[in-house]
Amino acid sequence: MTGKRRWIPKLAMVAASVIGITAGAVSAAEKPNILVIFGDDIGQTNISAYALGVVGYKTPNIDRIA
Secondary structure, eight states, rough: OOHHHHHHHHHHHHHHHHHHHHHHHHHHHTTTOOOOOOTTOOGGSSSHHHTTTOOOOOHHHHHHOO
16 A cells, blocks of 8 residues: 555656646647737728728738738
8 A cells, every 4th residue: 555655646746747748839839920010100091901902002911911
């Protein structure tokens, strides 16, 4: 009985380590890609993807990202 009591905490520590390592690998792979674009004097309607070209501006590079 004392032999089992010695191995249970060690087994629990190994299991927790394995779970922690695999959880870290999974969460690193699921991080979202976020891109922030700062512009001076630009509004939401200045980007043609959001204004459907009503304002007259054409932003094809930003449209590909959006």
